[in-house]
Amino acid sequence: MRKYLIIAACCIVLIVGGFWFVSRQREQLVKHPEGVPVLPAKKRVLIPPEKIIDYGKLKEESDKALTELMKERKAQYGIDKSIDMIVKSDESIKVGDKTVRMKKILDEIQLKQGEILETDLETGAALEKIREYGIHVVQPSDNIWDIHFRLLKDYYEHKAIQISPLADEPDHFGRSSGVGKILKFSEHMVYIYNLKDGKLETDLDLIYPLTKVVIYNMGYIYALLDRIDYKDVNRIEFDGETLWLPAEQ
DSSP states (O other), X not given: OHHHHHHHHHHHHHHHHHHHHHHHXXXXXXXXXXXXXXXXXXXXXXXXXXXXXXXXXXXXXXXXXXXXXXXXHXXXXXXXXXXXXXXXXXXXXXXXXXXXXXXXXXXXXXXXXXXXXXXXXXXXXXXXXXXXXXXXXXXXXXXXXXXHHHHHHHHHHHTTOOOOTTTXXXXXXXXXXXXXXXXXXXXXXXXXXXXXXXXXXXXXXXXXXXXXXXXEEHHHHHHHHTTOOGGGGGGOEEOSSOEEOOOOO
């Protein structure tokens, strides 16, 4: 009798197990019908929090961590007051109540230069190296010439070279000095962004206080300045488009 009970129990287990297996197979067929490819789950792209460099906090020194960060970044270039902020291309800047991503500005610059914007189709991120840009917030009575001249003096003071306040003036024959030629060429090396209108400014002469910023590509600017031996600065030539440096001796 006991033998028959064991056999009956085994049969019940097999029957129940069979029903469970068939039901699972049906569920799979419903979820993934035969002939329909199973699509892999989409990757979740983690968007990092926006990094904002706030000019107001820097000016008031109300954010100690941000102030120290900016000092460190400026120290790498040996500059101090001529540039307000050193900002990376994946960060944003805030001036007053206006916040703008550097990527937006740089995309506009690339389009202005006729460059193609390459984008990662999966993440939507721009395919470019993270670069650093110097930002000067335009103040009352500022003009583009003086802005460039302050940066040039800052650069050379770090190299223990004092530049005369009149170094940018023409000589008594009316010919431009070497420093003057560098400053004139600098107009082709920077961009002005109008924070109020949200677009690049084309007229360099119309600079309104606290609504515009001057943008320097620090790598580009310093690559040029590092090639200039200041003792030969007056041998520099500028034809309106190209700056010609003296040949190395």
